[in-house]
Amino acid sequence: MALLTVSGSPHIHGDDNVKKIMYGVVIALIPAMLVSFYYFGISALILTAVSVISCIFFEWAAHKLFFKGKTTISDGSAIITGILLAFNVPSGLPVWMLVIGALVAICVAKMSYGGLGKNPFNPALVGRVFLLISFPVDMTTWPKPSLPFLTTNFTVDGLTGATPLGIIKEGLKQGHTLDTIQNQLPHYAEMLFGQMGGSLGEVSAIAIIIGGFYMLFRKIITWHIPVSFIGTTLAFALILWLIDPTQYVNPLFHLVTGGLMLGAVFMATDMVTSPMNPKGQLLFGFGCGVLTILIRVWGAYPEGVSFAILLMNAVTPLINKGFKPKKFGEVIKNG
Amino acid sequence: MKTFKxxxxxxxENKLSSHNPIEILPLPKVASIPLSQHLGAPALPLVEKGAKVKVGQLIAKAQGFISANIHASVSGTVAKIDDITDTSGYRRKAIIINVEGDEWDESIDRSNELKKDITLDAKQIIEKINSMGVVGLGGATFPTYVKMMIPEGKKADVLIINGVECEPYLTSDHRLMLEKGEEMIVGVTILMKALNVNKAIIGIESNKMDAIQHLADIVKKYKGVEIEPLKVRYPQGGEKQLIxxxxxxxxxxxxxPIDVGCVVQNVGTAFAVYEAVQKNKPLFERVVTITGKNLKKTANFMVRMGTPVNDLIEAxxxxxxNTxxxxNGGxxxxxxxxxxxTPIVKGSSGIVIMPxxxxxxxxxxxxxxxAKCVSVCPMGLEPFFIAALSELLKFPEIENESVMxxxxxxxxxxxxxxGRPLLxxxxxxxxKVGQIIRNRK
Amino acid sequence: MNTSFLYAVLSLSALGASAAVILYFVAQKFKVIEDPRIDVVADLLPGANCGGCGFAGCRNMAEAIVKKENMDGFLCPPGGNETMKKIASDLGLEAKETEPMIAVLRCNGSLANAPQKVKYDGATTCAYVHMLFAGESGCPYGCIGLGDCVTSCLFDAINIDPVTNLPVISNEKCVACGACVKACPRTIIELRKKGKKDRRIFVSCINKEKGAVAKKNCSVACIGCGKCVKVCKFDAITMENNIAYIDFNKCTLCRKCVEECPTAAIHELNFPPRKPKSETADNNETAAETKSEN
Known part of the structure; x- marks a missing residue:
């Protein structure tokens, strides 16, 4: 008989582990991924594959070069980063740029801090923002979704167009009124299902919501961040809209366009970079929402979700410090 | 259904042995009875090498306020008083008795007859509990009489009986409630009298519906005793959570608990109190579950203290x-x-064999x-944070995190x-924080 | 000339000048008057802040020396006598010569000598294992081998040997700061005299159990037979609680006890090899065992 094992209690473990959580997120990302393949065709497929493979490769390489011991590529976190990074770029992006994005996301934003769990910022967002700042033209050239699957002419210029948010921002800058601009926009229903210009993963709000419910069901995320993020964005946009409907767009427009859904459901809820306490999570979502609208309405960029989340990631340690859970028996002691 | 917040x-749950009735385990050949089977100071041995002892005879006396008497669980000759390895592998003093026959002390009432009338008054009951070496049988083995002596200026208004058995696998309390239910309830009434309270609530988790129904029938006859089914949730058996x-x-x-007017006792303790007070029987045996997924059979045994765990496994x-x-425990x-x-002691509620x-x-x-650890912590602490500080050896900082x-x-x-070793x-x-606090005093 | 250029230069200069004036007065007002000798002493100290001297850091020790104006009782273990002499000469004091010390591991319960009886799985810190149970070999006094001493060492002087699973203390790197002595939950590590030519003799066991019990867990345990006490002519060995202890101040490194020890619990370090004697160790061993059982 083998030696008996001695260890401290507890001697049993719940069936939860990091792998299950990470692959749960991957599963939740599948609907949005399928939508992106449907709308953007083979280019989406290539970009997603390249992104995932290069993320896994960079994580493995960083492990081999800088860390001892087993690599962590099998835990699935690199796959998530890869998919999310691909989701955040336009479908016409040159592949080599995406590889650079993956390098920054994995090596700079994640492994340099010590790997999964130690990164202060969401790696995929860091990669995305790096690309946005480095290659602004390529990152804001949006091929329009084209329904026929397996279209090969994804580099044809005639198919590119701005995102709805970009159209509005540009239009307002040129002094058009909102009414005239809105004629250029797709309908809400179209936007809800993804019929608009945008990054790979952010086009279909419905697909993202399905993934979000799956993660809620698996208890991978809690409702706090998405609800407060989206709620704050809506509320803030509503206030502006009520003040002057000719200058500010309908709050529903903010909801279905751009990366709000993707950010609120998949990026802001990243366990590693979001607060741990429900109250802190509500505050985190609130901050994200306010910053998103601030950047969208008054900022230089048409889209502000990634910046908002990254900024809130930076204050997460503070939020964690400020919001401690209620301790058992504490109220009576103080009272 | 109620539960904690x-x-x-x-x-x-894996309560594999919940249908195994309590069996009496055959006597061991040698019983090693540790002098420290309870929380507090070890007892002082009263017998010497070569002495003849009877079952139930006092063989070691409590030393100090928080301590408990220890009685012989077998009859025979004291072979030696020596160090044995305890559950942790460290060596502790124990009285080792070679078993000869099964001769009980005459003062013990060995009949199975149920004695309901309580003849002793509160003070006498507490004295009896003390002299019979009764300790909390839920696992912490805190001397019961200390809990029953309410400090001046405080008052208990309700007695809470812990029949939760929230640990997976263990079924010893469950079987005890089913088979010795009425005796246990009489024990509860004794405790109520000693504490001078007229309300007792027995909390039982709803995975033991048979025990809940069985006891609910019995308590109709006893005033002030209530049964409360609870939602299955670990660690409901913790005193603070149960209250x-x-x-x-x-x-x-x-x-x-006394600061909020409660005293909490385990059902096993209530039964031990019944036997001590009504039958004059010291605490020298208890129900022990032996269970495990790969065992040939599971069982609940009535075991004498000092029986080696080996005997249970053989049985x-x-x-x-592939063990x-x-x-030892849940x-x-x-x-x-x-x-x-290792011998079975007063605190052993079960032996679980894991493959x-x-x-x-x-x-x-x-x-x-x-943040899963934060959300499951029943005390509202931040386990990940305390554990991280502990890994960095920053113990003074941990004190502020209510680690105690x-x-x-x-x-x-x-x-x-x-899979982090948080606990x-x-x-x-x-x-370490305990040491810091003690050094400050 | 562009006036805005002029304005910029003038306003910045004015700002700088006023800041300089304010800083000057603030520096005067809050000046900390400190003995300049403290800096001198602190510069001489190695600056490792290891705490071996008993102070929180090198500067704290420098302050204490300057304040006391006396070198008695102060010793910087990493710096050694040389540093102390330098400090003393700078301050015009006298430093006492101290013998260099070194950390010594008093356990030889390697995987071969004290085989594993159970497997441990959990937090990899000796302090916790010590709380939890006796250890994988079953010896409640023996080395746990999870390396609390290794983490405590600021000088990288301790490594765990993967074969024996015991820490190995480097002769060159160890400065006898005592951090490992404090870190070891079982106080197995002791600071002993480094000895001439690094030669040391010590009992490599601290097990206080009776001989037979100790022997069960570890083949090289001190069984408390007392042979070394008898053989020592210099009164250097004492026997207390079934464990022999060699006083390094009295020991003359004659090595008699090493030969006598039936369980090879007494170690000699850095001695030239000697001629192997015909071994009667086996007989001695059993004799010692029967004796200790009584």
Missing amino acids: IGGVHPE KALINREVPSGKL VGGLPE GKII PMMGKALNSTE EINACRIETLNCIRC DCIECGSCAYICPS DNIRLAKN
Whole structure:
């Protein structure tokens, strides 16, 4: 008989582990991924594959070069980063740029801090923002979704167009009124299902919501961040809209366009970079929402979700410090 | 159904032995009775090598306020008083008795007849509990009489009886409630009289419906005793959690249940109190569950203290080939044994045999800050944070994190998806912070 | 000339000048008057802040020396006598010569000598294992081998040997700061005299159990037979609680006890090899065992 094992209690473990959580997120990302393949065709497929493979490769390489011991590529976190990074770029992006994005996301934003769990910022967002700042033209050239699957002419210029948010921002800058601009926009229903210009993963709000419910069901995320993020964005946009409907767009427009859904459901809820306490999570979502609208309405960029989340990631340690859970028996002691 | 408010987990129940009636385990050949079977100071041996002892004879006397008498669990000759390895592998003094026959002390009432009338008054009852060496049988083995002596200026208004048995696998309390239900209830009334309260609530988790119904029938005859089914949730058997669940009072941090007017006793203790007070029988045997997924059979045994764990294992058909761990107590809070020679003591509620595949922990990865440990902590602590500080040896800082409130239930380490040894580090921190606090005094 | 250029230069200069004036007065007002000798002493100290001297850091020790104006009782273990002499000469004091010390591991319960009886799985810190149970070998006094001493060492002087699972203390790197002595939950590590030519003799066991019990867990345990006490002509060995202890101040490194020890619990370090004697160790061993059982 083998030696008996001695260890401290507890001697049993719940069936939860990091792998299950990470692959749960991957599963939740599948609907949005399928939508992106449907709308953007083979280019989406290539970009997603390249992104995932290069993320896994960079994580493995960083492990081999800088860390001892087993690599962590099998835990699935690199796959998530890869998919999310691909989701955040336009479908016409040159592949080599995406590889650079993956390098920054994995090596700079994640492994340099010590790997999964130690990164202060969401790696995929860091990669995305790096690309946005480095290659602004390529990152804001949006091929329009084209329904026929397996279209090969994804580099044809005639198919590119701005995102709805970009159209509005540009239009307002040129002094058009909102009414005239809105004629250029797709309908809400179209936007809800993804019929608009945008990054790979952010086009279909419905697909993202399905993934979000799956993660809620698996208890991978809690409702706090998405609800407060989206709620704050809506509320803030509503206030502006009520003040002057000719200058500010309908709050529903903010909801279905751009990366709000993707950010609120998949990026802001990243366990590693979001607060741990429900109250802190509500505050985190609130901050994200306010910053998103601030950047969208008054900022230089048409889209502000990634910046908002990254900024809130930076204050997460503070939020964690400020919001401690209620301790058992504490109220009576103080009272 | 009621339950406590913050945290908690629901491990797989695995109550494999819940249908095994209590059997009497044959006497061991040699009984090693440790002098420290309770919380507090070890008892002082009263017998010497070569002395003849009878079952129930006082062989070691309590030393100090928090301590308990120890009685012979077998009859025979004292072979020696020597060090034996206890559950942790460290060596502790024990009285080793060679068993000869089974001769009981005459003062013990061995009949099975139920004695309901309580002839003693409150003071006498507490004195009796003390002299019979009764300690809390839920696992903490705190001397019962100390709990029953209410400090001046405080008052108990309700007695809470813990029949929760929230640990997976264990069924000893469950079987006791089913088979010795009425005796246990009489024990409860004795405790009520001693505490001068007229209300007692027995909390039982709803995975023991048969016990709930059985006791509910019995308590109709007893005034002031209530049965309360509780939602299955670990660690409901923790004193503070049980009080919160049953009467919604919150014991303040660093205080005792008596500060909110409660006294909590285990059902096993209530039965031991019945036997001590009504039958004059000291605490020298208890119900022990022996269970495990790979065992030939599971069982609930009435075991004399000092019986080696080996005897129990032999009685259920020997250790399976792929045994990886033997746990004294439940899998959430029990201690892993070094050897099967360790004796059963007052605090052993069960022996759980784990197969090799379940014996080791999962691989430890980085903390992914999922906050699951925070959400399951029944005391509202931040286990990941305390454990991280403990790994950095920053013990003075940990004191501010209320680490002494930790009840060591293990929910955090149970749930951690990264398999981090959270409770190990927290326990170390508790130990070190305790030293810091003691040094300050 | 562009006036805005002029304005910029003038306003910045004015700002700088006023800041300089304010800083000057603030520096005067809050000046900390410190003995300049403290800096001198602190510069001489190695600056490792190891705490071996008993102070929180090198500067704290420098302050204490300057304040006391006396070198008695002060010793910087990493700096050694040389540093102390330098400090003394700078301050015009006298430093006492102290013998160099070194950390010594008093346990030889390697995987071969004290085989594993159980497997441990959990937090990899000795302090916790010590709380939890006796250890994998079953010896409640023996080395746990998870390396609390290794983490405590600021000088990288301790490593765990993967074969024996015991820490190995480097002769060159160890400065006897005592951090490992404090870190070891079982106080196995002791600071002993480094000895001439690094030669040391010590009992490599601290097990206080009776001989037979100790022997069960570890083949090289001190069984408390007392042979070394008898053989020592210099009164250097004492026997207390079943454990022999060699006083390094009295020991003359004659090595008699090493030969006598039936369980090879007494170690000699850095001695030239000697001629192997015909071994009667086996007989001695059993004799010692029967004796200790009584």
